[in-house]
Amino acid sequence: MREQTTATVAAKDKPAPTRIASVRAKDNGWWWEAVDAGRLPIQRCATCQTLRHPPRPMCGECQSTEWDSIDSAMAGEIVSFTTLHYPQFPGYPSPVICAVIRLDEGVNFVTNLIDCEPEAVAIGQRVQGEIQTIDAKNTLPQFRILAAG
Amino acid sequence: MRSLSDASAVVGIGATEYSKDSGRSELSLAAEACKAALDDAGLTPSDVDGMVTFTMDGNDEVDVARALGCGDLDFYARVPYGGGAATGTLMQAAMAVATGVADVVVGYRALNGRSGQRYSAGVSGNLITGSLVHYGWYMPYGLLTPASWIAMVAQRYLHLTGTPREALFEVAATSRDYATTNPQAFFYGKPLTREDYDAGRKVADPLTLYDCCQESDGGCAFVVTTPERARDLRQPAVTIRAATQCSARDQEEMTSFYRDEIARTPEMERAAQRAYAQCGLGPDDIDAAVLYDAFTPTVLWQLESWGFCDYGQAGQFVLDGNLRGDGRLPTNTHGGQLSEAYIHGVNGILEAVRLVRGQSVNQPDKTINNVIVTSGSGVPTGGAILGRDA
Incomplete structure (x- = not known):
């Protein structure tokens, strides 16, 4: 009986389950922060202008590590x-x-x-x-x- | 020209029982499977000087070696990307033997895939493999399981090619019919009717329950050595005619959703082309196949990749009965992972060896000179061609 009560209380206090969020690391954190701010950015090579998604540290076309982004x-x-x-x-x-x-x-x-x-x-x-x-x-x-x- | 072709041979195969609850450690399964493979070859643990497995395998080489009582190991390697590793283990073993780095290499894979960590439980909480950053592009939307990732490709493939659902049923039913006569198979004695198939619960559209392989507990192992040594051993030698690994451009692990056309598996197409080139054979030389069947549509894609039919035609190819025992390409004669057990494709390597030896429980009524066996679809993958020793 007592165990039941404890379980009920625990269930009440337990926060609602969420979806599994992405980790935010060096190559993707900026993208998720932009989404938090209401935008969907697409990474763009600052040298050859090629768009790439998901974000990664180097342009596969020209190997430049310089990049910016556009908003979709x-x-x-x-x-x-x-x-x-x-x-x-x-x-x-x-x-x-x-x-x-x-x-x-x-x-x-x-x-x-x-x-x-x-x-x-x-x-x-x-x-x-x-x-x-x-x-x-x-x-x-x-x-x-x-x-x- | 130097070649890997026919420079090594599979001389032993071994497996534990396949079950839904082994009741023992994965190390116990690995050790038993390796011992069975060595016994099959007529070799002992002290003959072993190399080991190869999957990065996803939970058994360290040194632990398996110690459990078995092996001596010195001069070679150990692991292949990544889940089931994409399956025939990669053969390639690593073949390279080690062909170069003289090792003389007797054991490949193994042992898992409690049903009673332990289940892959259908998804990547949530306990990542199977790969980076959190990579799966972070999919997890928040609900794409958490292998079925969900393959379904995305399958939906578009069916749309583009007009492949009917009957073709997926035929893949499932063929493997099940083979399993009904295989005492090792979970579905031994249990055929699959169209009614059963249609009643299977929805998983990830267009995949339903019987489009998905099982989850199983069990271990499998094989032994590779030189062709010369192979001829003195207990079993007929099965030569490794070709073995390839391939990751294609814009590859991700299970989620290559960014290519111009996502309903293709260029990694398998290249793995096949390179395997044929390695040994000078083509599709017409292949007598039977073991195609990695985590999900029914992947069998269709591989038939196309390996040149048995054109893109979009595999549905008709299977509906014509070509995977059956009397068909053009008897396929997954052990029941596959759909119906025998899911040992990450290594049970398929064992069946390919049996087919070449003439030892399958569903041995086709024809001479089997060359058999294809493949790794998983949707990941960096690979394939091998095994053949009779000349």
Whole structure:
């Protein structure tokens, strides 16, 4: 009986589960900080202007280590997607739809599709993203399907 | 020209029982599998001077060596990228023997993949491998499991090629039918009906339960030595005609989502081309295959990569019955990882050796001169061609 009470109290005090956030290290921390500030940046080589995502310390085209970034307009097209049913993880909606988006700037980006039924998703659909605060540990770009036409 | 081809041979194979709860340590599984492989070859632990395994294996070479009672080791190597390591272990062993760095190399993989850490539990909390930064691009969105990563590629492949779901069922059903006659297989005596398949729970669209391999406990090992020494041993020698590893441009571990076309596996295409080039063989010379089957669609991709059909045609190739015992390319005759056990592809190496020796429980009714065996899809991968000693 007493154990039960303790367990109930512990469950009440336990913070709501969150999604698993990315670590922030030297090569990716700036990107997540930009997202926290409401932007979706794309790293750009300062020497040859090639865009690259995910961020990395050297340009694969010209080997320059100088870089800056542009902000994506968060418009793009669905390259592929998967609706995840099993297993279910605490802190995540279920089902959750994940997608690879080809951003109009020309790089691919992995994200969620929101506010739609899984059956309504198709490869090639146009999407628009926005930055959303998801939980205590995650602020993420999330995308919606745009109406056809 | 110097070549790796036919410069070494597999002379022994061994495995523990496959189960869902071994009740013992992974080291116990590794030691037993290695001992069984040495017994099969007619060698002893004191003959061993090299070892190779996966970076994901939990058993240190020195611990396996000490458990077995080996003497001095002159070679040890590990291959990264999960199941992408499978035939990489063969390549490392072949290179060590061909160069004289070692004379007798044991390759092993032992895991409590069901009763211990399950890969389906995802990368959350306890990363399988790779960097936290890399998985940080996927974890926050929910892409946490191997099924979720492969599903993203499979969805687009099915979309581009029009491959019907029947083809995925045929891959699953073929492996299951082979398993029904393999006493080592988890699904021994249990065929898979279309009804069962359709009733399988959704996992990661388009993958459902029976598109996914099992999680298993067990250990597998093989022994590689020189062709000359191989001829004096207990079993017919199985020569390593070719062995390759390959990571292709813009490769990530499981998440190569940034290429111009993500529904391709250029790493396997290159691994295949280089394997054929190594030994001067082509698809027409291959009599059977063991294709890494963590998920049903990956079998289709590999049939294309290894040149048995064009891109997008593998669905029809399997629907024509070509993976069956009387088909063009009997494939995964042990039941594969879908239906025998998931020992990270090394149970597949063992089956490829059996096929060349003529010892498979589902031995095709034809001469088997050359067999392909591959590593995992979606990761830096590789493949090998094993053949009869001339």
